[in-house]
Amino acid sequence: MPSPQISIVAPLYNESESFPHLVQRLTQLMDSLPLPIEVVLVDDGSRDTTALQMRQIALTDPRYHCVFLSRNHGHQLALTAGLAAARATEALFIIDGDLQDPPELLPDFYQKMQEGYDVVYAVRRKRKENFIKKTGYFLFYRLLKSISYVDIPLDSGDFALISRRVADVLNQMPEESRFLRGMRSWVGFKQTGFEYERSERVAGESKYSFKQLFGLAYNGIFNFSEFPIKFMTRAGGVAIGIALIYFVIVIVKKLFFAGIIEGFTALLFVIILFSGVQLMSLGIIGEYVLRIFFQSKGRPLYVVKEEIIESTVYSSQFTVGKVPPQTMSSTTTQRLTDNG
Known part of the structure; x- marks a missing residue:
């Protein structure tokens, strides 16, 4: 043909x-x-x-x-x-x-x-x-x-x-x-x-x-898209912002209300927040590393x-x-x- x-x-x-x-x-x-x-x-x-x-x-x-x-x-x-x-x-x-x-x-x-x-x-x-x-x-x-x-x-x-x-x-x-x-x-x-x-x-x-x-x-x-990698920076900024707000609340309560926030719940909240942000960031980085790994094999x-x-x-x-x-x-x- x-x-x-x-x-x-x-x-x-x-x-x-x-x-x-x-x-x-x-x-x-x-x-x-x-x-x-x-x-x-x-x-x-x-x-x-x-x-x-x-x-x-x-x-x-x-x-x-x-x-x-x-x-x-x-x-x-x-x-x-x-x-x-x-x-x-x-x-x-x-x-x-x-x-x-x-x-x-x-x-x-x-x-x-x-x-x-x-x-x-x-x-x-x-x-x-x-x-x-x-x-x-x-x-x-x-x-x-x-x-x-x-x-x-x-x-x-x-x-x-x-x-x-x-x-x-x-x-x-x-x-x-x-x-x-x-x-x-x-x-x-x-x-x-x-x-x-x-x-x-x-x-x-x-x-x-x-x-x-x-x-x-x-x-x-x-x-x-560049969004995933940039999202990590933004998520980290939000987490820092929340931490600073929480820190200010603690200082204000200490100075003006004669006390600080106590208890397991507040500590657990902070640990979960930062751990979640870190694990999510590692997962996003892992996606990019995985793609680089497979691409670099040259198969x-x-x-x-x-x-x-x-x-x-x-x-x-x-x-x-x-x-x-x-x-x-x-x-x-x-x-x-x-x-x-």
Whole structure:
């Protein structure tokens, strides 16, 4: 097939139930558009039959380009692997495999890009999640926007159409704790939003646990805001202020009322206050140290086990994710050359 003009990138993890629906809708979309399009599916170490179904479609339809990671690396890193593998010359369309992000919006996004935008990101007008998740998302995006030094759009996830040059910049960013929607905003260029109503999952259950959602939120806050580290200074100032006020009260009572505040309760209050501030400060510092620790290891962001391009299987003999082109082996360079 000719070099794809657009790549549709979808990370998958245990999506065997929704996979037939995904393939059906993506195939119909590609058949209806005059542009050369490839679909990059990334298996993030699935434990069901997702990888098997991916192999079947990739070996029968050369428009499907499949990447199989060696284990579960997480949604953001699987998406990063898809961006790195995409061969599109013009734009990359990022969706989720559960079809909550309708792929049929590609023509609308592409039309907006033709107006001169490098990034067309989706803005969720209405969600189908439960009340707790909807409230959490609502509060998080507004908190992040208020404290971030980057203008991250409200209610905007990874669902977007990005130009080739934006994708190239993202691929060069070696961050280990990735928050792609924040990185996308940081890159800059001309960006615009496109409102849509998010659909329900076509099948199966969400693979994002509350723990993973909190981890993603932490990456957004600690990677794109100076607030946590500055908050420690402010919290320390407040604690000192409270201590000084308390000290003044004690002195006034001693000098003018012939007595001082006594008792276990007052002492306990002071100990809890200062201990809490110190432990919270250590926790915030620990978050930054942890990120520095993982980043300093220099490990690849992910490891590719196998790749199917235009119905041809390639078993990877190298790790990828942070390998600059000039350090790739000759085998790697030859493989990439052979496949565009």
